Amino acid sequence: MMMNHSLKSQCKVNPGTVIEGKWHRSRYTIVKELGYGANGIVYLAKNQNQQVALKMSDNGMSITSEVNVLKSFAKVQGSALGPSLLDADDWERRSGKVSFYAMEYIQGPDLLTFIQQKGPSWTGVLMVQLLNDLDALHKAGWVFGDLKPDNLIVTGPPSKIRTIDVGGTTIQGRAIKEFTEFYDRGYWGLGTRKADPAYDLFAAAMILINTAYPKRFAKTTGDLKQLKLMVRQKKELLKYEDVILNALQGQYSSAGEMRNDILQLTRANPAQKSTVSRNPGQTASPQPASRQMNRQKKQKGSFFETLLITLIVTLLYFLYIYGQLL
């Protein structure tokens, strides 16, 4: 890709290079490159025998933005939303100034690699973990944005999914900062690019689909119909069909709701599962969440009914009194 090449050459450093911060004077020795994205390169580096991940970019703004996100994550207690931030500084090279930040090094394979190695029985567990983290992130007022398997690392043992790269993380209500087309609901014509929890849940559903299609697939009709068809063509996805479709259509208002539905599925006994997969045409039994919704609707309905009757009776009574007075 053209743009990555030009970007790479500008903040490219060789293993062994020592990077010293201008403000905090910490020294980092570059070990190797871990990866690169639209906004910079991430290196594995050593600082006093501690392994850290170092993100560098010549676009100082994006570095500052990401540091802001990581800092606010640190304020959310009791959960590990992203990698923890260790340092933020500038490195003065002869060719110019490069902004960087050091963070916790999260080691492990990415989500798709992990599932390919260990088998699809891990999919449900890891999704539940991910949705837990997303729930905490949403409650803190953020939306992850650029959610995709490349940004999900499985560390362990014990295996635990972690998010890396907060480049797309956006305050709720604003426009999503960074996204990848395949996981973006705007690209599939199924919603806006405004940051709300459902945006991340759409991406989570696409990740589920992605586990059955590791090479992704091209947009043809590019709508819900195409995605539905793709889900129905894979046996391992049928189990999650309802959850996926709910998430794709933005019917979950929180990550917790989606998590509970997946938990419910993994708890269901194997006999039940096989009936669902044997009759793919038949719709599966309604899920607890949607059933609850129906009940709520019914309750609401009866409430309005009572209100209406009371109003009519009151009106008639007043008319009667009025008539009497005249």
Add this chain to the structure above:
Amino acid sequence: MKTGTLKQILLITDGCSNQGEDPIAMAALAKEQGITVNVIGVMEQDVIDEQGMNEIEGIAMSGGGVSQVVYSQQLSQTVQMVTRKAMTQTLQGVVNKELQQILGGSKTMEDLPPDQRGEVMEVVDELGETVELEVLVLVDTSASMKHKLPTVKEALLDLSLSLNARSGDNRFSVFVFPGKKKDVEKLLDWTPNLESLTSIFSKLTTGGITPTGPAIHEALNHFKKKRSLRSLLSRDDESFFEESV
């Protein structure tokens, strides 16, 4: 801080201009009027030659904007990335100017220690979300662009989707060059969303010459016309003006 309107020209082309004024000079003129010029070079299998590359970079540089050369498959993401990047760049310029007034000298955001820089960045982010934006899109419809036009249309629809997710207002206008009779032809006047492009774009014909310079010049006039009309309505229209990035 005043929030005015950000004005951008987005030029989508696949090669060299060959008629009329020097596009790099026209881009410099745009910058003088507070209008940023961004350029996207679209490749197919072919590679843009060095002369074309120089022109693309030259226009963006003198227009105070961002340039990027991509394969047409990546156009959608690039169009929105370039527009956002140019917005941030302009806003950063505005914030830097304010900082210089407060701190004195030639201090910019980049000279602040990381902590304070983070606080200023939040202001820039906030402005980027709420500022009014006007984007005039200039599409090269010379013969070689013919089979790339459907992709360009998709990319523009995608751009309006991205920008309309912001809370600030957007206005788009689309011009093509060469036009049917003139060098440049207006396809779509200022509008908040680009939905109507779908029907217009399929009727487009492509032509031989590439009058990039005159196209930028005409685009500038279109910004001006609008401004004078607005002043008639006595709506004050403060615009960001940036001398250096």
